[in-house]
Amino acid sequence: ALTLTACGSSSKSSSASSSNNTSSVAAIKKRGTIKVAVFGDLKPYGWVNKDGKRVGYDVTLARRIAKDLGVKIKFVQVNADSRVDALSSNKVDLVLANFTVTSDRKQVVDFANPYMKVSVGVVSPKNALITSADQLKNKTVIVSKGTTAETYFTQKQKSVKLLKFDSKTQQFNALKNKRGVALADDNTYLYAWAKTHPTYQVGIKQLGQSSSIAPAVKKGNKSLLKWTNNEINKLNKQGFFKRAYNSDLRPYFSSDVKPADVIIEK
Amino acid sequence: MGHLGTNILFAGNNFQRLLGGLWTTIWIALLSLIIGLILGTILGMLRTLKNRPLRIVLRLYLEFFRIIPTVVLLFLAYYILPRQLNLNLPADQVAVLVFALWVAAEFSDIVRGALISVPQHQRESGLAIGLNHWQLFRYVLLPQALTLELPATINLATRVVKTTSLLMLISVMDVINIGQQIIEANGQTHPNGIFLIYGVIFFFYFIVDYSLSLLAKKVDIAKQH
Amino acid sequence: MTKEILRIEKLNKFYDKRQVLFNIDFSIKQGEVLALLGPSGSGKSTLIRCLNGLEHFSSGNLFFAGKKLVPTEKNWQRLRQKIGMVFQSYDLFPNLNVLDNILLGPTKVQKKNHDQAKQEAISLLQRIGLTDYTAAYPRQLSGGQKQRIAIVRALALHPELMLFDEVTASLDPEMVRGVLEIIKELSEKDNMTMIIVTHEMNFAEQIADRVLFLDDGHVLEETDGKQFFVNAQTKRAREFLESMKF
Amino acid sequence: MTKEILRIEKLNKFYDKRQVLFNIDFSIKQGEVLALLGPSGSGKSTLIRCLNGLEHFSSGNLFFAGKKLVPTEKNWQRLRQKIGMVFQSYDLFPNLNVLDNILLGPTKVQKKNHDQAKQEAISLLQRIGLTDYTAAYPRQLSGGQKQRIAIVRALALHPELMLFDEVTASLDPEMVRGVLEIIKELSEKDNMTMIIVTHEMNFAEQIADRVLFLDDGHVLEETDGKQFFVNAQTKRAREFLESMKF
Amino acid sequence: MDLTVIQAAIPKFVAGFKLTLWMSFTGILGSLIVGLLCSLVQYFKVPVISKVFTGYVELARNTPLLIQLFFLYYAFPVIGWKMSAETCGFVGLTFLGGSYMAEAFSGGFAGIAPNQIDAGKAIGMNQFQLARYVVFPQGLSLSVPALAANVIFLIKETSIFSVIAIPELTNTALDLIGIYYRSNEYLLMLVIAYAIILIPLSIILTILERRVRYGSFGN
């Protein structure tokens, strides 16, 4: 308990003041590498393919950002519940791990401009398809710790029993093993997952409000935030996200998903 | 075996990747052991001294590491240390740090136990030929303690290797994390791959630890003769 | 008058609150052999261990070669080089071979030249007939051999006084003789000054110039060696001697 | 002619490939005391342990009360109730008090009535003067007391033969006498048949009707008790006796 | 450090605390039974079964609980064996703990002085009586220190149950961190919770050990 005695709340004590910001654009450039948190098992956003290479929509964005910064990239594989701590503990400079913008999270990290649309979806076996939230009452639903799906059910539908996992691999395996009647997570990956698992279907496409996914930086890291905002705008203008959608996402989605369901274009 | 998905193991460079993960596991275990054993020896020696405050501090250190589960220690070191002490290490170094401190705590107890179980008359006959305290440690107590504690040390090593399985929880790309990536990447083509991949990992750990256990038994038997 | 080697004045020893030695006074002269006899628990070991500081006495004075000892750890450590001691338990260091056991004192403590110390060690081993075992480890030796080497290890420091605490008590009966003979030779040939605790009454009778009989931490009598065994002064001592014979 | 209790014919014993007992033949009659003497490692303990099956002999026959033993574990177990044995190590069960140590055999093995066995145990304790210690645990006793109780524990089964393996070897010298006196009384008053391994030559001389002298696993001589100590037949035995005196 | 955060989380921690205790208790009980059974079979060298048990002990002792749990929870259902998370936790902890306890018991049985066995035989005891009156009571007390160490070890191992979604203490803390991002508070609470379980237990076990070591048999 030695390390814990003299601390303020995590957000306050760890905000990056401009004087010793180890993740400022200047610091990153000086270091020559940018550390980016990504998922390692979330196909098709951040995952490791059969050849052991990191790929996916988030990863492609991350590589582009590194290129535009003129630095090398270092990936740090995270689970959903460690994304905030990865930033506040300076483990990474930037999170590009399908990080949904929420008001809670805004208190503890700074989000840049969004690059994707998302809402909570629910996938279930076709032969026992869940199509409305009412069907979930008193049933067990599988989620990942630290996701918006978990938060949604924790706050809005308390009667649902949650089975909470650390990683995406674990949660999907648990669904396959029928450890819950359905699995709730961002609809964007559920589409992809359902495509490769034809006996399952995303029966609820949207629960609660739609929200957006954005890069996140440590609270107070103005320098990198500003740079990233500009970068997202620039990439948008260049049609980068559309291209990335076509190469990284479209092959994994079924035909009923449109680009407009996922990416944000201004 | 085909339906269990043997080919998943050799598809692409999967097997090499698993071996790479195993290597991560092993070097972290090895490095933590080396650091931990050295530190533990020193702490163990200090714990036999009659200095009361020192002994209390070292005892607290030992109890802290003995009571807190290693998972929790890893999270503490990975997330809290950087914020409170401004010490920001990459995950693998955090792992080495935590394991080394943990090994040092456990080993200090082993060393202390061995030192005090060196028979009293050995200590006295050392004194009787005029050895001073340091010489007594150096020439009489420590060498005897080291042979006494060898089996316990090897057992500790097996525990360290096993505990490296927790590294996946702090983003170290160890053999289990890589195994999960492979399971995920090949999920729809080899639905049973999960069985095989976990089997292989299970087997990896078993090979490493079982050989260590055999060694410990051998040393123990040799000692009794 | 021969030189006095060691003198003890009013030595008292407590374990916690329990007094186990009461006002012990005695002295030993160069070349003398003093036997310390008494029933089990009478304090023989405690007394002999006080003489080289393995136990700290609670009050009293110790004079070595006429000089009063100031009992600091440093002084004890220096004194121990002049006082050799052999115990009941085989106390060779199991991690060192015979030669290294013997050389540890001379080379590490007294910082003598290694080759010279080695030569001397070998000639001591010759004397006890164990040159063949120079490179052997203690576990390869019998109890009797170990005790003889323990004696050599003490001798290698050239002590002026030797203390023996029941050195044959854990030995097989046939081994006893060899060890006692070495001790006897040390006294007769080398004129070594010695204090001996033993339960071998025949041996004590042959070797002791003087007997100190302890009972319950008190010196009950201090008698000439020959006389003690024939005609002890106190009833307690006579009873003790009786109980030792079957 | 008195009844023969035990006879051994051509007993051989190997540890792995090493032979430690060679063609041992002997017998013992009711009321006789046989002393087993010999240097350390000559096989005394091994032989005496073969007699009640703690070691299995490799070949040879054992007759008890004229009947040949078929060496199954079951038969040994039955035989052991007729053969009491006391060892060098204090072998009381540390988890039981004195009375329970003594009663374990009669009540659990021989299924005797508890109250009756208890009465008998107490009268045995009376004989050795330890009635005060009925409820004590072994750790609260001295070595001599423990050995006397171990003897009582063996006696409680009403054995026809008692085996003693160096029962005084780990005792403080002053404790020895008490234990030996009990054994002597057993022979003289109760006319108990006994085989005794001991290094106390004075004791052996007083008690042994016959001596079996072992050397290197061979019976070197079998001599009348009185005669052995005055005039042993073999040179080896005379040397051995010599080494036991200082 | 925010006290309101801590206060708000107490009910969840209490639930996790109870679950950790319950899982530990059942798992340790299971381990003791399995371990005792194994060590007895090994002690009496029961043919075939003792070999099988030896194999089990080596397998369980030399592999991480994490992988054992993954197998039970994620891989076994693939071949049709599905157990609830709690059952997996119980089976996993018992599987691992049984091997540790077996070693502890065996160590105790092996530590009995050979002269005690001889003494038992010498008063005519049969194998069963030897086991009942000599080997068992003395072996048990000799194995107490190792058993105690295993108890602590197994309680700590329950922290791994978070990977199979059992909401015990560690899982509770990690979950709360994932939702509310208050690592300092929750990790502190976690450390304290383990301390509340393990410090008194460790003290009790030390006293027990000392009792047994000084051989206060029967009083």
Ligand SMILES: Nc1ncnc2c1ncn2[C@@H]1O[C@H](COP(=O)(O)OP(=O)(O)OP(=O)(O)O)[C@@H](O)[C@H]1O
């Ligand atoms: N470390 C100790 N702590 C407390 N009391 C002790 C200690 N060592 C010895 N004693 C007690 O001091 C007294 C003297 O013991 P000591 O060992 O000197 O006797 P001894 O004459 O050498 O006996 P023995 O012939 O059995 O060796 C005994 O009553 C013993 O119980």
Ligand SMILES: Nc1ncnc2c1ncn2[C@@H]1O[C@H](COP(=O)(O)OP(=O)(O)OP(=O)(O)O)[C@@H](O)[C@H]1O
């Ligand atoms: N368990 C064993 N395994 C192998 N050899 C043994 C074993 N027990 C004894 N021996 C050997 O058998 C021989 C006889 O030993 P035993 O103990 O019978 O001798 P002893 O006459 O009783 O000696 P002592 O007087 O020292 O008790 C010795 O050479 C000994 O080394």
Ligand SMILES: [Mg+2]
């Ligand atoms: Mg003594």
Ligand SMILES: [Mg+2]
């Ligand atoms: Mg013997």
